[in-house]
Amino acid sequence: MKRIIQRIALVLLIVIIAFVAHILISTGFFRTVENKFEGTIVKKISIPGAEDITISQSNGFALISSTNREIYPPVKEEKGGLYLMDLENENFNLTHLTASFSQSFAPHGISMIKKNKDSVYKVMAINHTLNGHSIEVFTLQDKNLVHEKTLKHTSLVSPNDLVLIDENRFYITNDHKYTDGFGKILEEYLGLSISNVLYYDGKNYTEVANGIAYANGINYDPKRNLLFVASPRAFLVKVYSRNVDGSLEFIEDIPCSTGVDNIEIDVNGNLWIGAHPNLLRFGSYAKGKKETSPSEIIKITYRGKNDYNIEQVYTNDGTVMSGSTVATPFKDLIISGNVMDDHFLILKTKN
Template identity: 50%
Template sequence: MRKRFIVLLAIVLVLGLYILYIFNSTGYFRKIENKMQGSILKEIPIAGVEDITVDEDDNFAIFISYDRAAERDGNPKRGGIYTMDLGDENLAVTALSEQMDLDLLPHGISLFQVDSTKHKLFVANHADGESVEVFDLFHTDSLVHVKTIKDEMIYAINDLVAVSENEFYFTNDHYYENTLGRLAENYLGLAKCETVYFDGSDYTVVDNSLAYANGINYDANRNLLFVASPRGFKIIVFSRLEDGKLDYLDTIDTGTGVDNLEFDKDGNIWSGSHPNLLAFTAYAKGKLPNAPSEIVKIDYRGQGDYSVETTFLDDGAKVSATSVAAPYKDLILVGNVMDDHFLILKN
């Protein structure tokens, strides 16, 4: 009888520690004290703007829309690609993909400048299986679909970053497809997600050490690749090798669920983030009316030398589940996973 009691007590203790670990490692106990540097300049009524990127030289932003809340509620809508004229005081928005015969449920995006009149746009797409859509963008307002890239290596794509006209890296945010495996990834923080390099013809897994690999971006000036792990509350820093493979350099502890990563003109990293992952999950399932949001600015100066600053923190009243913070001069374009609008902040 005594042995059974000890065994039962041990099981209860292990379960209790497991539950405590989940709550602690997902930010559940964090107190959200609203903070905002500057003010809200504008709300743009477009839903599910999960990713945004800015070309500061040509003064425009490009972003995607995918109304996940409508899809969750049984009313799926086609996604879209848009540009915003940042040189226009009204921040005019232009829809680029409305007339295309292409099913779009877009996720991450990446923009690569080819010359003074042309960019390549790469878009992670969840429609009709998992794929990467490649476009030519001319003069910032004319979009032409070039091709669809599909492969068994593209199976849970979250974000991507182009390093040339034909090469890109992308993250798969889960490794397992079965329920048990995904539970282990989501709640235990099992780190198996793959970051993959595509050289234009072949695929190479360049890392498989992250829990929920997410935002990815490349600093060409320093030859550094940054990959976000919101489940790990961290960003991994890699040095890019000549053959496209990666050499681990550093880990940035962010203290929040970092999502997409963008750079400002000084090389600082900006991330829309999820300070409470359990609240985000409940919100995404429609069980909570909102979820907290955070924007962090990271000054990465070199190995082991960095600072993390929270510039925006909100309980979800202004914006829920921030996923990207794209800087442009004194503006921050703030996207999110499921709201019916996104924000422009002015410092």
């Protein structure tokens, strides 16, 4: 009987060790992050939590989602806003577009698409409040942002990011299946691949991809008809082709060796991604238990299935920038945002 108990105890010990090892290895715990960037910091822009940033290449401005958060996910109502930054002016002046927006507003993922030749844009922002999640829909012309409507749906369990296909259709990620309790703990620490991507056709929401570990950043390349989804918990970028009806065909996973977050696409079709090299450290930082968290920017040149390369553009131990989430290229600049810093960075690459 004693030997049976000892064997059971040994098996349990092995299971526990394997469980802990899996968590540490799969979250980048053992990775050493050095400060590396072949370029310069042009400017630090003082607004908090610039979690998502997207660019109009043709009109030379950036749209920035900013939320003043103390911990993430939030436990109290937060105040945030959308900002426009002029990229053609070296002062990089900011305009607060939602200063008069009266609703509770803590924007997260954003997307915009040009409506016509007169530089009118449709803008969508995921909004997290204590009363639930929504998508706020705006029209942007010059520096005037007008709120059109609010979209809500029960399938928006834990929305993270979205990408517009046209003025009425979009894809959106849910980064969790479970939002509280033991299910959420297992999902996060075991890296369960159970989150999804939804497609909104202008009337209905349909699940078009699932089996994703923390579906996060999402973007669409219309020239190649490819949809890219970040899975930071699995250190992957997932590649899909888009069908006429909005459904997706899985092509492949791109292993990135880092916790990929938001995805931006440059004029040449390259993917630029802000990332978290150490997810456990980031988790502690986001909960206010650590002062810093490492940052990384990668660039993926994707030429087709099994034909890509990944370039490490920027790494920092967290002392200059913590918790990087997005890297948006404009000419020789990289506008890089984060979750909780009180500023974001404008970087300049070497020619």
